[in-house]
Amino acid sequence: MGDHFTRPEHGIIPALRWEEPPEGPVLVLLDQTRLPHEEVELVCTDVQALVGAIRSLAVRGAPLLGLAGAYGIALAAARGYDVEEAADLLAHARPTAVNLEYGVRRALRAYRQAAPEQAASAALTEARAVHVEDAAASRAMAEHGGHLLAELVTGGGYRILTHCNTGALVSGGEGTAFAVVLAAHRSGELRRLWVDETRPLLQGARLTAYEAARAGMPYTLLADNAAGSLFSAGEVDAVLVGADRIAADGATANKVGTYPLAVLARHHHVPFIVVAPTTTVDLTTPDGASIEVEQRSGSEVTDLAPSPLGTQAYNPAFDVTPPDLITAIVTENGVVSPVTAGGLAAVCG
Ligand SMILES: CSC[C@@H](O)[C@@H](O)C(=O)COP(=O)(O)O
Numbered sequence: 001m002g003d004h005f006t007r008p009e010h011g012i013i014p015a016l017r018w019e020e021p022p023e024g025p026v027l028v029l030l031d032q033t034r035l036p037h038e039e040v041e042l043v044c045t046d047v048q049a050l051v052g053a054i055r056s057l058a059v060r061g062a063p064l065l066g067l068a069g070a071y072g073i074a075l076a077a078a079r080g081y082d083v084e085e086a087a088d089l090l091a092h093a094r095p096t097a098v099n100l101e102y103g104v105r106r107a108l109r110a111y112r113q114a115a116p117e118q119a120a121s122a123a124l125t126e127a128r129a130v131h132v133e134d135a136a137a138s139r140a141m142a143e144h145g146g147h148l149l150a151e152l153v154t155g156g157g158y159r160i161l162t163h164c165n166t167g168a169l170v171s172g173g174e175g176t177a178f179a180v181v182l183a184a185h186r187s188g189e190l191r192r193l194w195v196d197e198t199r200p201l202l203q204g205a206r207l208t209a210y211e212a213a214r215a216g217m218p219y220t221l222l223a224d225n226a227a228g229s230l231f232s233a234g235e236v237d238a239v240l241v242g243a244d245r246i247a248a249d250g251a252t253a254n255k256v257g258t259y260p261l262a263v264l265a266r267h268h269h270v271p272f273i274v275v276a277p278t279t280t281v282d283l284t285t286p287d288g289a290s291i292e293v294e295q296r297s298g299s300e301v302t303d304l305a306p307s308p309l310g311t312q313a314y315n316p317a318f319d320v321t322p323p324d325l326i327t328a329i330v331t332e333n334g335v336v337s338p339v340t341a342g343g344l345a346a347v348c349g
Pocket residue numbers: 057060061062063097163164165166167170175176177203241242243244254255256317
């Protein structure tokens with residue numbers, strides 16, 4: 001793991017940034033395992049530190065993993081490490097979010113195609129391009145998502161339920177689902193953001209609540225298992241979530257606990273909307289059953305309470321929502337229904 005330091009200044013701390021101090025280039029990450037209580041940065045000087053940060057979820061969320069992968073290649077190249085080996089380590093640090101492989105592949109291709117003396121700077125330029133494109137995708141998704149909400153939800157103001165964390169902490173911009181919520185908040189259309197706490201690692205309680213509070217949004221935190229009673233009370237107008245990998249048929253892997261929300265939404269006739277950039281779409285994965293779901297240590301579950309010594313735990317990091325439960329997928333290139341002809345191919349080009 002890299003060195004930690006607490007950032008002295010106040011204000012918005014980017015989830016990830018490239019720096020070039022005299023000792024050599026570094027990738028600086030806001031350590032998301034320490035939020036919301038401590039805003040501490042983690043300085044990665046090598047790929048091993050970055051892989052550790054990815055596995056521990058210090059840096060996390062699909063689009064940001066894409067940026068981490070791309071900058072990881074730039075770091076390996078700038079520091080004179082074996083870039084092919086670094087690419088293999090980074091691409092496999094976590095299996096589900098396809099953006100990680102995507103970012104690694106983009107920077108690696110630029111590195112390979114450049115003349116040797118320019119290869120490191122070509123990798124960095126490409127990582128920066130992935131970063132800028134992600135920020136632009138975020139803005140476009142916020143716009144498309146806003147139009148979709150206006151079409152689907154009538155009656156003045158939105159009460160949106162979200163799961164996990166999908167804001168600036170996972171993006172080069174303002175995020176995916178959270179970027180849509182933020183736009184609605186800015187235009188005065190957000191009545192309430194319902195924030196699932198997102199067990200076991202509490203990305204909702206720790207990270208989405210942190211981002212919602214900073215934005216001054218009306219938000220309420222709920223235990224994941226309170227969602228059913230919220231739907232039955234008629235308190236949810238739409239569900240907005242992100243994605244880690246969307247298969248060619250529209251099946252969507254996202255943080256575990258997303259699929260039950262889709263089932264609830266269908267039962268209660270509430271739109272269930274996935275917001276993700278096309279970098280999260282994987283047309284080479286045909287369907288949901290083909291998506292590899294990361295299994296994490298059972299201790300993340302047993303240590304919460306804690307449970308009696310020796311208790312075994314089932315701890316998949318993600319679940320897969322079938323396409324027929326998804327009302328729409330919002331990408332930077334437009335909105336698609338995963339079950340209509342052409343589906344995702346129409347926005348992926
Ligand atoms: C825009 S982020 C979409 C997903 O990456 C997010 O909802 C999620 O599941 C993140 O999981 P995590 O395990 O915290 O990396």
